[in-house]
Amino acid sequence: MKPSLFDLRFVIGLFFLIIGLIVIIASFGESKIVDGSQINLYAGIVFIVFAGGMLLSFRASQKSDS
Helix, strand or coil, rough: CCCHHHHHHHHHHHHHHHHHHHHHHHCCCCCCCCCCCCHHHHHHHHHHHHHHHHHHHHHHHHHHHC
């Protein structure tokens, strides 16, 4: 397999998935590190959707290579 951007898509996808989950968990947590405003919830959802797109793109490229 030749080096390409598929590794970068996977890494970016995982990064945004983890950040999205952290933002959503912190919004509902008891410690109130992040205030539970709606914008934080929406930002977490957008991060997770973007991560899903990156991971699906990575998966599609893996299937087309084989």
